[in-house]
Amino acid sequence: MIWKTKVSLEEIPLAQNQVFRLEIEELESLEATIDELFLELEETGDESLLEDLCPYFGCVWPSARALTQYLGMQDIEKDGAVRIIEVGCGLGVPSLLLANTLRFSKIVATDFHPEVPKFLKRNIERNRISKERFEYRELNWRDPPPDIGKFGVVIGSDILYEKSHPSDVADALVRLVKPSGRIIIADPMRPYLQLFVDEMKARGYSAKPLVFQVPNPPAPLKETLVFNFEKMT
Numbered sequence: 001m002i003w004k005t006k007v008s009l010e011e012i013p014l015a016q017n018q019v020f021r022l023e024i025e026e027l028e029s030l031e032a033t034i035d036e037l038f039l040e041l042e043e044t045g046d047e048s049l050l051e052d053l054c055p056y057f058g059c060v061w062p063s064a065r066a067l068t069q070y071l072g073m074q075d076i077e078k079d080g081a082v083r084i085i086e087v088g089c090g091l092g093v094p095s096l097l098l099a100n101t102l103r104f105s106k107i108v109a110t111d112f113h114p115e116v117p118k119f120l121k122r123n124i125e126r127n128r129i130s131k132e133r134f135e136y137r138e139l140n141w142r143d144p145p146p147d148i149g150k151f152g153v154v155i156g157s158d159i160l161y162e163k164s165h166p167s168d169v170a171d172a173l174v175r176l177v178k179p180s181g182r183i184i185i186a187d188p189m190r191p192y193l194q195l196f197v198d199e200m201k202a203r204g205y206s207a208k209p210l211v212f213q214v215p216n217p218p219a220p221l222k223e224t225l226v227f228n229f230e231k232m233t
């Protein structure tokens with residue numbers, strides 16, 4: 001299948017009036033790519049693969065902008081080097097910001113879609129992002145690799161859009177985070193969000209959300225919540 005793409009400019013406000021500017025190669029049209037993939041899978045008789053191969057990775061979702069903006073307001077390394085992982089990264093804009101700003105640490109961006117590393121590689125080169133502070137690993141949150149270890153900060157945006165996600169994602173996040181670590185999740189108030197917050201609470205984590213209004217072209221600004229989950233004491 002030929003992935004039809006376009007290059008869009010992302011401008012994300014950070015602290016102290018700074019702006020993170022990126023040229024991002026993304027799908028020309030998510031809907032058209034889904035239709036094309038469905039037709040291709042129908043021809044090969046593999047329609048059951050549509051859910052896993054669905055190219056939701058292929059655009060920058062408003063939640064990625066909110067998470068990037070939130071990370072731009074934080075000093076993630078205030079206590080020194082920290083292991084950081086992004087789950088379901090898609091085009092990985094929050095990870096690209098961290099790769100550019102981390103001083104001692106590395107961001108490990110992860111997803112399960114086979115096209116993600118190819119887009120990340122091209123966008124890293126296009127924007128001259130530091131490869132020294134960036135690593136990609138394939139990770140299916142239904143079954144994280146046992147050797148991946150624990151992280152001080154686990155991040156993710158717009159990863160709660162199917163019925164199975166609240167419990168699968170909560171399990172994976174809690175498995176990946178260190179006992180003293182934090183889990184930062186951005187979500188555009190999707191229907192399964194409250195279920196996820198309940199799943200996190202059942203695992204001993206709570207958070208008060210911050211509200212962000214982020215671009216969602218061509219639609220108006222999108223209200224997006226960012227949660228910083230920590231272990232309840």
Ligand SMILES: C[S@@+](CC[C@H](N)C(=O)[O-])C[C@H]1O[C@@H](n2cnc3c(N)ncnc32)[C@H](O)[C@@H]1O
Pocket residue numbers: 056057058059060061062063064087088089090091092110111112113139140141142156157158159161
């Ligand atoms: C709506 S997109 C969000 C992408 C990106 N985080 C953003 O906000 O722009 C959801 C992402 O989750 C990934 N994903 C879905 N199911 C997954 C799973 N089981 N394991 C890992 N990633 C998954 C998809 O491939 C996609 O990149």
